[in-house]
Amino acid sequence: MTHDSAGRRETLLVVGSGYRAGHERLLAQMAADADLILLNPEPVSWQRDWVQAAEVFDPADGDDGVLRTAKTLVDRRPVAAVVTYEETMVVTTARLAQSLGLPGVPVAAAELARDKHRQRTLLNSTGISPTRSVLVHDLPAARRAAQEIGYPLMVKPRGLSGSAGVRRVDEESQFDAAFDAAVNADKRGLESEGVLVEEFLEGFEFDVDCLVHDGTATPVSWARKIWAYDPYPIEAGFITGHGTLGRAEMTEGFDLACRSVLAAGIDRTVAHVEVKMTPAGPRIIELNARPGGDIASRIVELARGVRLGSLLVSAALGRAPHTASSDDRSAGIRFLYPRSRRRFDGLAEAARLRSRPWVHEIRELHPRGETVAPPPEDLYGRVGYVMATGPHADEVEDRLLLAHHELRVLGS
Template sequence: MNVIFIEPAFPPNQREFVRGLAEAGATVIGIGERPLEELDPDLQGRMLHYHRVGNVTAVDSMTDAVRWVQERVWVDRLEAVVEAHTMAAAQVRENCTIPGTSVRTAWLCRDKPSMKAALREVGVPTAASTAADTADEVRDFAAQVGYPLILKPRAAAGASGTVRVDGPDELDAALAGFGSAESIAAEEFVEGHEGFYDTLSINGEPAYDFVSHYYPNVLDAMRARWISPQFIATNRVDSVADYGEIREMGRRVARALGIETSATHMEWFFGPKGLRFSEIGCRPPGVRAWDLYAAGNDIDIYREWANAIVRGAVENGLSRRRAAGIVALRPDGDGQISGYDGVDEVQQRFGEHILDVHLPEPGTPAQPVEAGYMANAWVRMVHPDYDTLRSMLDAVGQTLKVHAL
């Protein structure tokens, strides 16, 4: 099978998808924005050909590049696993008659108001939402559903650009912050615990599925530097009855949006109003969550993703042997990282359960809170018991301190 893979070099874990495809027996053709000489030799060696373009989201130039490849070899699949690339990839597939995620599905997974409207039509519970082209439309929506409200770009990934507003004054300030955006998504604020449900689906059915929890919820995590936020992939998916509702909701979402053979990432809330779907990406989760799934389930998830693409089946089941999670550690101020406290204590107490650690060198610029979970220091851990893992991650966040000057 000949597979075109979009942007094989960046971000760095993209090369793992290329590795997986090559090991699954695919002939890989890469299309990316970087010069060939900037790709490491191992990555180059796993591709039959690498084609450079100026912008992998420019549909016309991408279509030309793919057609150039098609003139030389048959192309069975074209794959993109970065949120910003998925819509352009779908349009190129359609232009070049290549199987895979359709333009309709990619659009519904990117455009949040359209996504929620499609899901409400089939009975999936979601927050009230609207696409607003003017400030007055947002104010009208606020008058209908009340506060708090959530405002976000229509096609953003995760919490990127998302703000909560609790009243008219905050709404005016938030709308000014969106600047020249032609359209934004406005949503009812849903109270409750936040998590995500991810799958590797084959022909619309989840061959693998994973449930993860945020502590605290994402917007809370992005509000204060002192918080050391976590997310944890549970290993209780098959044994806790409550997860059955999440898994069934995921299947309904996939059917409604036309998901076929693809990774998916779905956000959800559970609170006083019950389970509510938040949004979906037709791609793997960010923040290297797949690494946690692999560690917790004794699989090479990149190879299994490739098996799904190339062979239409995975080779190994999920062990559910360990829960796996990450705790993000923020510097105590702006400037540059100056040092750490508590590193030795964390290693002594939890060393056997630590998967990996990232501690940027002193002198590294401290990144802002909104830069995300892996922007500064972090620790990833595994343990057979979910509750024990959560308490260990709490302890790491309380013990390991990052200083900045």
């Protein structure tokens, strides 16, 4: 629990709250360590259990409008810092912190984290993580870049998240369609001008979250990814805890992740970094100026007893992390998708599976009767998830595979 010099709990201004299934546990963890006031783009409901006060702002009002609304909150009580865990709010939050004269992620670092081209430019120019990458704005330039780099390669929008518009291209005949998909990907309110054509990096990809404050970066969380829908890099789940990564990932990979976030100027947050171990050593896939999403806070706490929300509070307040954790268990999540476009009639009963002691939770994410579709038609087409636990990551991965097979998505 964090207190000011007078022994009072400190207050954080949180911008954006995300969706309940994915983020309520993270917000609750934060509320255990600081008083929270919330600036949200939608009226609050479930968030009221965790915040002291809230105001609604309209993102279309721009920075001045956000600042005016924020002042109605911060004028009521002293605020120690401004923070977010939402991808779409990273730049808005950084600009707001600067305008209020409060600690937060520096604006330049937040803007870089939302711009994959600027990330590549920085990582290449410093030699931290060299990767061939060309920013293009039209198909002829994109074709030239592809010929220069060679196949296989990656095509991705400059500024989106969640693998939106991203695809591996193995041969020239696939390229034009991949470029068109990247150009026309659903931006979901994010800015993205231009497309990156990049070399494809062979290897094992994983996530690491680094707590960053005052020039130091400390690995606090990591995960093995579960992939689906090749050649689209859809992260269909992840596993953390005992046995998740090997020695090279936890030494060379973690070191590269921490050096990268510091080089990017990221501060006062838990930064989510995607790393790939290649034959030439680790390489950065992407930097983010917020913690890992996709219900990560629940899985990390379940596996290791580490609370990402508490660590985010520590980072925002510029304090060293307390990261004592359990190292003898693992946990993971597998997201469930329909096989084709259909009406969602729920998940299979699978009574025997549901009775297994290692099944932590099974949940449906869509109301029954809705029309749903799998990636790549709908990149956000998850209809449910299953969480599993075990003594080792390999065992959890096997259990999630079994659960994925048993929990068929019903409907027609």
